[in-house]
Amino acid sequence: MNAPQFDIAVIGGGPGGYVAAIRAAQLGMKAVVIEREHLGGICLNWGCIPTKALLRAAELRHSIDEMKDFGITVGEVKIDLGAVVARSRKVAGRLSMGVKHLLKKNKVTVIEARAKLGPKSGDMRHIELDNGSQIAAKHVIVATGARARALPGIAADGTHILTYREAMVPGDLPESLIIIGSGAIGAEFASFYHDMGVKVTLVEAMDRILPVEDTEVSAFVQKTFEKRGISVMTGVKLSKVTTDKNGVSASFDGVDAPLQASRMILAVGITGNVEDLGLDGSAVKLDRGHIVTDGFGRTGEAGIYAIGDVTGPPWLAHKASHEGIICVEAIAGLADVHAIAPGAVPGCTYCRPQVASVGLTEAAALAAGHDVRVGRFPFAGNGKAIALGDDGGFVKTIFDRKTGELLGAHMVGPEVTELIQGYAVARTLEATEAELMATIFPHPTLSEAMHESVLDAYGRAIHF
């Protein structure tokens, strides 16, 4: 056996894996990333990044409709869908090249292959690669991510029934579109395709869209979507889909007539990539398609770790990156490595209106036994939002009545995905209402609504 040896091998080059490998290299470890397809993973190649490029195009398209109010008129508007998609791919390509460059700069070895865990000899774990070669590493981090979940009996065919992957690179625009699932992915596609002129129906099995968000946020987004002309159906479960050359016909439990559309996007969640990794027979535990870990990425098997989407929800790139860093720092034996605290992972949805949140929803705070104080502030009371002509939405903050601890913050409206970090910082520092009130938020900014929401929780809002 003279397989190349590493301190750390990371299987999967997404935002969990490549960040873990870079951090390992910074800490002086010899690291390798094994990636089967694209450096940067789904996030960078088929998720967060290319969708943001698409949504920016949609936002620019929408801004044309706003311009008249600002005294700007334009002649005929033409959208070259091919160019919209091509730009999105180009951005993904640039970033994937960037990751390659970063790994090289940090002296991380990159292997393009599929990897499978092999036996251990001494403290080294063998990894078999599908190019026929082998490597060995003291520590192996599984960062294989996840893939679109299928519904029983309903298969994506890539033509009429799409996953996010095909939905991101449409060759043409369908006349109409049914989107099954109204989490972040479904809501973002609904927003994008509607702005591009497609008749969209967004369908959710739960009783409200964006079901992980605070109920007030869900209600506001649904109202805004409907005002824009997006049809929303909640509390209905897809039972059957048939396709023919004209498109899809979808039947729902308890709904009489099937719904017809040119295409359908399935966005019903994701499932971990745990297969063919050689985990069988190991002490690595699985739970509903995900690898079970402690707060430091450790699995049941010594020397095997897992981070990111393969370990379960929330399926978010920044959670994966942060887990990667924690996992590597713990392996390196650094002092003061802390597992991710509950409610420390913010979530963002980039539909119009944008949604962002961190910590507990009001319902979750009550369910956890907190006596709460709740503050709300509408962007309609915010000068910058009014000046921008984009004053829909609100900020909602939830405090523990006894301790004043900020339990959660929920935002919907302009640029909230960029605003939420202030509350994330506050939560890391265990801020109470007193410090947030004492903070001077600059004027005129949307962020003043964050301040006012806190003030409102204590009956002290100024502009409401």
Place this chain on the structure above:
Amino acid sequence: MNAPQFDIAVIGGGPGGYVAAIRAAQLGMKAVVIEREHLGGICLNWGCIPTKALLRAAELRHSIDEMKDFGITVGEVKIDLGAVVARSRKVAGRLSMGVKHLLKKNKVTVIEARAKLGPKSGDMRHIELDNGSQIAAKHVIVATGARARALPGIAADGTHILTYREAMVPGDLPESLIIIGSGAIGAEFASFYHDMGVKVTLVEAMDRILPVEDTEVSAFVQKTFEKRGISVMTGVKLSKVTTDKNGVSASFDGVDAPLQASRMILAVGITGNVEDLGLDGSAVKLDRGHIVTDGFGRTGEAGIYAIGDVTGPPWLAHKASHEGIICVEAIAGLADVHAIAPGAVPGCTYCRPQVASVGLTEAAALAAGHDVRVGRFPFAGNGKAIALGDDGGFVKTIFDRKTGELLGAHMVGPEVTELIQGYAVARTLEATEAELMATIFPHPTLSEAMHESVLDAYGRAIHF
């Protein structure tokens, strides 16, 4: 004497004054605001708010040039300047009405008049109004703001030589424009008028534009302005301006040929409105046109307070509002009222690229004797910025090397005026690098650059 009596009289209804009055009412005090012209003050009527409406129009106009990259093309673009300005005025009007409504809702009396402090009888101070009537109040807060400073021998005529006030409501667009002074106001007008198609020269007497910002930020904005086609002259002092029907001719010390342009905007700072207030003979102290106060708005004269621009720099609305709240809470005898900590007031400039900062610049930190660690992260390494097609600029953070305290943060680039609040929250909570590194910033957002800048200060940046 049976003049109406109040607990608190606020002279001036700007963002310092009206906020102070509302807070006083919330605390159970009988409050009056005396405003000579517009509720909301300069900020709301002739400053922050209407300029943001203008700049949004400029941004929308600029976005049309970006659309081609996104696959969107439009026919002929027409700008109706009258409509641009009218919308800006409408926004200011809506907000001024909003302030009126808020004051009414909080049961604050509003008097439209000019006020002058009169004698004291007992613990009540008389205030004479220019409508012939009088009121009396136990506490008087002077919140009269400031006005454009004039240059010796160079008077704004409102036609060729403008202050911010005329510059905000142009009847037509000049062919060319000289802007004297490159602080926030000068830089914002340069950005706006250039986007509207005007040939702009921005002139600064100091050695760099935006002289209160970190030198690296000044340099970046200058480079970007010049790339856009704005001429920038630094280190030159205006010596003489002549006007004729064609426009202005400006001479500068040490520069041979005078500069010609259709119009000129003077943006050389502001001076406190301290005249005709009846302060003469009182113990209220003035310093270079501003009222001297302690950290709680107290002047040398018991019962007379001052807040906001009339008390000197930084001339910022949010500083005024915060001072108003502190002043009133101290009057009310609330526990735990704290004066504004040094470096707690963020500053924002809404030109393209946007600028935002809080705390010490690197030079100021070194001058104050700190041994520093400095982090930098360019938006060119940020996925969201690349997806938006707006990846110029950077985030710079400054830490005390010994304690890890965040001393200052300086940002230039997309949406930084909305991002800075995260660092403001961090400074209020006396965050060190450890807490900022432990915070999970959501992906993909511009705010990740804030995280990376902190990591870079400690040699741990991932994406650079």
